[in-house]
Every structure is written in structure tokens, then in C-alpha cells.
Amino acid sequence: MSLSRRDFLTTSAAAAVLGTLGRPGLARAWQGPQAAQPVFTPIRGNVGFFTMRGGTIGYLVNAGGVAVVDSQFPPEATACLTGLNERSGNRGVDLLINTHHHGDHSGGNISFRGVARKVVAHAKAAEHMRQPPGAQPPADQLYPDTTFTDTWSADLGDERIVARHYGRAHTSGDAVITFERANVAHMGDLMFNQRHPVVDRAAGATIRGWMSVLEQTVKQHSADTVYIFGHANTGLPVTGDRAALTTFRDYFGALLVFVEAQHKAGKSRDEILAMRDPLKGFESFGRFGNPGPRDALTCAYEEVVIGGPSEL
Ligand SMILES: [Zn+2]
Numbered sequence: 001m002s003l004s005r006r007d008f009l010t011t012s013a014a015a016a017v018l019g020t021l022g023r024p025g026l027a028r029a030w031q032g033p034q035a036a037q038p039v040f041t042p043i044r045g046n047v048g049f050f051t052m053r054g055g056t057i058g059y060l061v062n063a064g065g066v067a068v069v070d071s072q073f074p075p076e077a078t079a080c081l082t083g084l085n086e087r088s089g090n091r092g093v094d095l096l097i098n099t100h101h102h103g104d105h106s107g108g109n110i111s112f113r114g115v116a117r118k119v120v121a122h123a124k125a126a127e128h129m130r131q132p133p134g135a136q137p138p139a140d141q142l143y144p145d146t147t148f149t150d151t152w153s154a155d156l157g158d159e160r161i162v163a164r165h166y167g168r169a170h171t172s173g174d175a176v177i178t179f180e181r182a183n184v185a186h187m188g189d190l191m192f193n194q195r196h197p198v199v200d201r202a203a204g205a206t207i208r209g210w211m212s213v214l215e216q217t218v219k220q221h222s223a224d225t226v227y228i229f230g231h232a233n234t235g236l237p238v239t240g241d242r243a244a245l246t247t248f249r250d251y252f253g254a255l256l257v258f259v260e261a262q263h264k265a266g267k268s269r270d271e272i273l274a275m276r277d278p279l280k281g282f283e284s285f286g287r288f289g290n291p292g293p294r295d296a297l298t299c300a301y302e303e304v305v306i307g308g309p310s311e312l
Contacts, residue, residue: 038079040087043226043239045182046159050083052076054104055230056238058186060179061087064157065094068112069177069186069228070105077108081115094156095120097163098144099188100174101128101203105230109142116142122165123147124173124204133202134293148175164220168308169213170197172204176217178225185221186228190214193232193244194284199299206308207252207300214249218242233286251282252300259300272301 040059042048050057054072057080066088071077084093096116098106106129109119121129121144129144131137146152153162160180165173170189177186189198190213199205221227227245232238258279262272273291291298 038076038083040083043182043184043228045179045184047179047182047184049228049239050080051238052079054107055099055102055189056186056228058177058184058228059084060156060159060161060182062157062159064159066091067095067097067156067161068093068116069097070099070188071096071108071112072104073107074111077111080108081111092117094118095154095161096142097121097161097175097177098125098129099177099186099190099230100171101125101132102171102189102200103132103138105188106141107138110140113142118146119144120146120148120152120163122163122173122175123149125171125175126173128171128173128203133200166213166216167209168204168206169210170205171200174213178221183222183224184226184228185217187217187230187245189230190217191227191229191245191248193229193236193238193240194247195231195233195236196285196288196296198294199296200294201299201302201309202293204309205299207256207296207303208308211249211252214245218245233284251279251285254279254281255296255300256304259297259304263301263304269301269305273298
């Protein structure tokens with residue numbers, strides 16, 4: 001019995017004990033530094049998610065083929081591929097789709113070289129994978145060969161996969177990947193579950209844009225849609241329903257209102273960015289970290305005082 005098969009059974013047994021089998025919206029998984037084991041968690045209709053290290057990987061294995069959304073880092077991608085091959089009878093991977101360019105979501109692409117028949121991403125994500133704004137380009141990588149600007153879709157067996165770009169948010173190249181029949185949507189880093197997010201202004205991120213993207217996503221999906229999140233705070237699930245998206249949108253709104261009020265009250269940049277206490281009403285997100293170019297509080301200040309980033 002292979003390691004991944006054993007992990008799969010362990011996860012299923014744990015889910016049964018917790019009474020969460022058959023209740024996909026309540027499936028729980030934990031992510032963090034300690035989560036170093038490969039874990040496959042089925043969600044619904046041949047779609048599930050894989051966790052190990054880095055952003056969550058979504059997967060589909062059905063009679064018509066195999067699709068993977070995001071790739072974590074190379075060792076994790078290899079572990080994921082091993083488990084998928086066991087589940088598919090070594091069919092390989094028909095589609096590898098990246099939600100955006102960040103290394104914890106696309107770094108493992110290289111492990112799919114010679115395996116993935118098609119690699120899909122938003123045009124900006126593909127561009128940023130080759131040259132990440134403010135970072136070194138990878139020495140070698142498997143880059144997207146198929147790009148889109150608004151939407152892209154494909155049929156795989158009885159499943160229809162749709163990628164949609166709703167505008168700038170976490171970066172300028174984010175996409176929501178929806179498995180329509182299973183009614184499961186991978187959000188990539190458009191969703192940090194009750195955790196202060198990375199806001200990559202250098203790559204075109206905008207908090208106001210992000211709020212709009214979350215609203216559009218909820219509108220275009222249904223009350224029963226299960227969303228896969230890129231990351232979650234310690235002990236919180238990496239899947240959930242639209243209430244989590246609405247909470248995240250409200251967090252951003254409260255963050256902008258807070259920063260604007262402080263700025264209007266005459267507080268300096270340093271005084272505002274020195275705040276560490278949790279945002280009122282969103283205490284579960286935790287305390288603020290140190291200011292930095294991708295820190296949410298810093299980016300909220302810059303967006304309120306300077307405005308959104310220029311078009312990239
Ligand atoms: Zn990211």
C-alpha cells in the first residue's frame with residue numbers, strides 16, 4: 001500500500017469519525033508548517049483538493065481525464081502526481097491550470113513537464129511566471145502554453161471546467177477555476193480564510209478591485225458551490241461556502257475604512273502602520289504583522305492615500 005493511498009484512507013476515516021463525509025461544505029483540512037504529509041481530500045463529483053506545503057491543489061479525476069489546479073512546489077507536486085496516477089491508472093495529466101503566478105502555486109509546474117498535455121493560465125499570470133515583479137525569475141519552469149484574458153473553458157469527460165478572470169485583485173492575473181458539474185470553484189489566493197492576505201501591489205493587486213472580484217464570484221456561482229481557498233488561518237478549513245468570501249470582502253472594507261479614518265484624523269503613515277491589534281470585528285484574522293510591500297495594512301494605506309497601482 002502506498003503512502004498516499006494510506007493517507008487517503010486515514011483522511012477518509014478521520015472524516016467519517018468527524019461525521020463530515022457527504023457534507024462537502026464542511027470538509028475540514030488544516031494547513032500550516034506542520035502539514036508536510038500529502039493528503040487527498042475528496043469534495044464532490046470526482047473533484048477534491050490536495051494539501052502538503054504551499055497553496056492548495058485542486059484535482060479532478062474522472063473517466064475522461066485528469067485536471068490539476070496549481071502545483072505547490074516541486075517535491076509536493078511530485079507527491080501529488082504520484083497519488084493522482086494511482087487514482088487514474090497512470091493516465092497522466094490532461095490539464096494543469098494555474099490560478100496565478102506565485103511560487104507556492106506554480107513552482108511545482110516543472111514536476112509536470114512531459115506529463116501535463118496542456119498548461120493554462122491568465123495571460124498576466126503567464127507573463128509574471130516568467131518574470132515575477134520584484135523577484136528573480138525561476139531558473140527553469142514549465143510555463144503555460146495556453147492563455148486567456150477573460151474566460152477559458154474545456155470539457156473533460158462529464159465535467160466542464162471554466163476559468164474566469166474578474167479583474168485585478170491579489171495580482172493582475174488571478175483566475176477562479178470552476179468545475180461546473182461538481183459545482184466546486186478553486187479560488188487560488190483570491191481567498192485567504194480568516195487570515196491577513198498577501199497583497200501583491202507590484203504585480204497589480206488592488207484591495208478595492210479584490211472586493212469587487214469576490215462579489216462577482218459569489219454572483220456567478222450558487223449557494224451550494226464549494227470553494228477551495230488558497231490558504232487558511234491555523235486550524236481553519238481550506239474549503240467553505242460563499243459566506244467565507246463575503247466575510248473576506250467585509251474584512252477588506254473594514255480595513256479601508258479604518259485606515260481612511262486614521263489618515264483623516266491626522267495620523268502619520270508610521271503611526272498607522274505601527275498598529276498590531278486585530279481589526280475590530282475581524283479578530284479571528286489575528287494581529288497585524290510588520291509593515292512590508294505585500295502586507296495588507298501597508299497596501300490599504302497606500303491605496304487610500306496614493307490610490308490603486310498603475311496598469312501593468
Ligand atoms: Zn499568491
